[in-house]
Amino acid sequence: MIVSRETKDRLTIYGDLLGRWNSKINLISPATLPYLQERHFDDCLQVSEIAGGTSGLWVDLGSGGGLPGLVLAISSSDTDIKFKLVESDKRKAAFLRTVVRETALTNVTIVNERIEALSPQNADYVSARALAPLRQLMAYLALHMAPSGKAFLMKGVLWRQEVQDARKTWNFDYIAHPSRTEAGAAILEVTGVRHGGA
Numbered sequence: 001m002i003v004s005r006e007t008k009d010r011l012t013i014y015g016d017l018l019g020r021w022n023s024k025i026n027l028i029s030p031a032t033l034p035y036l037q038e039r040h041f042d043d044c045l046q047v048s049e050i051a052g053g054t055s056g057l058w059v060d061l062g063s064g065g066g067l068p069g070l071v072l073a074i075s076s077s078d079t080d081i082k083f084k085l086v087e088s089d090k091r092k093a094a095f096l097r098t099v100v101r102e103t104a105l106t107n108v109t110i111v112n113e114r115i116e117a118l119s120p121q122n123a124d125y126v127s128a129r130a131l132a133p134l135r136q137l138m139a140y141l142a143l144h145m146a147p148s149g150k151a152f153l154m155k156g157v158l159w160r161q162e163v164q165d166a167r168k169t170w171n172f173d174y175i176a177h178p179s180r181t182e183a184g185a186a187i188l189e190v191t192g193v194r195h196g197g198a
Ligand SMILES: C[S@@+](CC[C@H](N)C(=O)[O-])C[C@H]1O[C@@H](n2cnc3c(N)ncnc32)[C@H](O)[C@@H]1O
Pocket: 027, 028, 061, 062, 063, 064, 065, 066, 067, 068, 086, 087, 088, 089, 092, 113, 114, 115, 116, 128, 129, 130, 131
């Protein structure tokens, strides 16, 4: 993906901080650190490309070290989208705040709370990566996504099984966008989540 000079500079600052903090708190697998761009940043930038929004509230659930939330906020800093990154771990939330400060991002709020404890967000966009099985994510979407909202859920190669399982309890529509960074993985664009199932 072609990104602006500003995005590149901010991603460099973010990457440096990830490298430094990762020895103290486990933000990403240390083995993937040398492949930060390919394994993590490019993976998340595809979501930005697929979503293509220009305004509204975007809630990233279980942000951890900021993937995809911070990458999305950095690459969308020229839009009117406001980001909320929800992370229950205090030390990870401190890391996220540090990156926001060091990159001078003004479109991000860090929320150090449990997803379930947060008041309903009515978000236009929701994202999650490596957080929970799809069935559990549906409950989070039911709580925090606007009726007309869209979710972008980054799923591994077993995504079809997860869809089948989630359909036992939830109705929803989805488009599976094949991942460009991991063969067989997909970004599930989910809309119209409602209780009930097959
Ligand atoms: C496996 S990590 C994934 C982090 C990041 N999304 C990524 O792809 O690298 C899951 C993160 O979600 C957070 N988390 C798990 N359950 C949560 C909950 N109920 N509310 C808020 N954060 C939660 C954990 O603290 C952890 O940082």
